[in-house]
Amino acid sequence: MELTTPAPANVWDDAIRTARARFTHIDPERLAAFISAQPDVHGPVSIEDFDTLTDGSGMSNGIAFFTAVIDRGEGPQRESLVLRYAPGVSLLQQKSFEDEFLTMQAVHAAGLTVPAVMWLDADGEGIGAPGFVMERVVGxxxxxxxxxxxxxxxxxxxxxxxxxxxxxxxxxxxxxxxxxxxxxxxxxxxxxxxxxxxxxxxxxxxxxxxxxxxxxxxxxxxxxxxxxxxxxxxxxxxxxxxxxxxxxxxxxxxxxxxxxxxxxxxxxxxxxxxxxxxxxxxxxxxxxxxxxxxxxxxxxxxxxxxxxxxxxxxxxxxxxxxxxxxxxxxxxxxxxxxxxxxxxxxxxxxxxxxxxxxxxxxxxxxxxxx
Structure with a gap:
């Protein structure tokens, strides 16, 4: 495939930064309370180093990196996690975080290299926007x-x-x-x-x-x-x-x-x-x-x-x-x-x-x- 149309200036990075600047604000304390309420979590959760991504790829979802201190039954442990959430006004009108969550579960279960998903907030009542938490993959x-x-x-x-x-x-x-x-x-x-x-x-x-x-x-x-x-x-x-x-x-x-x-x-x-x-x-x-x-x-x-x-x-x-x-x-x-x-x-x-x-x-x- 060969394309010969004259090239415009690169537009993607500026467009992504502009879109992300309008995304929904996520309250880390509310996120911590949501995680604390999950059946596999024991006791309160604290969140450190909460960082909302303002650059990178993608305009259709918010991304936040954070460290959570969580007790899953073996004492408090620090875990590096990612929140993927609805940005407010979505580019994709038919987007379903529940579908994406369930799909990633199935792919991970098949042994393919996909981050493990943990907790879903399908309607946003827990964290303030629909989304889910998954493991953070280093790379x-x-x-x-x-x-x-x-x-x-x-x-x-x-x-x-x-x-x-x-x-x-x-x-x-x-x-x-x-x-x-x-x-x-x-x-x-x-x-x-x-x-x-x-x-x-x-x-x-x-x-x-x-x-x-x-x-x-x-x-x-x-x-x-x-x-x-x-x-x-x-x-x-x-x-x-x-x-x-x-x-x-x-x-x-x-x-x-x-x-x-x-x-x-x-x-x-x-x-x-x-x-x-x-x-x-x-x-x-x-x-x-x-x-x-x-x-x-x-x-x-x-x-x-x-x-x-x-x-x-x-x-x-x-x-x-x-x-x-x-x-x-x-x-x-x-x-x-x-x-x-x-x-x-x-x-x-x-x-x-x-x-x-x-x-x-x-x-x-x-x-x-x-």
Missing amino acids: EIPASAMYSRGPFAKLSNEDRHRMMLEPAGFHGRLRKAAIGPDRVPHLLKRGEGATPLERELSWWLKEAQLITEPDDPRFLRVKSVHDWLLANQPPVREATLIHGDAQHCNTIFRDGVPAGVLDWELAHLGYAETDIVMMVLTTEILKLTDIVVDDTPTEEEYIARYEAESGEKVEHWAYFKLCMAYRYLVGQIFAANALPNPEEMWAIVDKIVTENLAEAKAASASSQQA
Whole structure:
């Protein structure tokens, strides 16, 4: 995949800082009382070093790091924990912290590198905002502008290339684990439709509907792509759990390999091809919105790493490329208020959609002739 649109200035770090500045304030004493009330906790809890994240990746959730002194039956112990919570006005109108919590439980139980989740406040009555507490995994997280900032920016081309392929390996292992609806039944209610593809397409269409008018040209563009995808569903295997937001910045690295994979709010029963496409798209789009770097993994290398770990071949690649481009297009609508140059970002993603739609149509026509 090669993109040639002129690059705007990097926008992601400023947009994230602006969004986080408006997030809900969390009272550490209220959080301590919430943890103290949990059935596996004995006696009062004290919180130290409470630090709300104002930088980093992600605009759709608040993150706070803290140390808690907790007695779980063996005397008070210091634990390094993370609170993930609703920021107030959410970018994702259909976001469910309960679904994310239960999904992470299932992935952790399958033996994959996901932080252990501990306590859920689904409605926010305990801590003042919906959210959950999980263990803190030590390591480094790539910045949203991963070529110019963060751990990837400090590496040689060779080491960065190797580490950028590691998440594809994780998603291959997730595919191999084949976590189905029996282990994540809560995800069956995500979206509407008769098939997993229909449910996921409808979920994203509803996100667009909730924040635009029916005659908005951006919504009409989204709806046209949605309708083509819906009408041209390929024959697919049984859906299994996928992450849904496989950006590199959702992986914690330690010693060059994934130590924890974060941000499961978009997880659903679907097809891992879309996660691999997201890595490919992120790799190329950031060359337009961050800085241009050499020797990043190619589409073929991401696919090869995924296939080696999963033991499966990718299927219907052109269709799933368009599925992810469709999601990116919706994302540009709900992120527009946080971006200083939303028109430029829309143009970049719309160009990708146009190219991928042409490729998907060609692949569909070819398969019908075969």
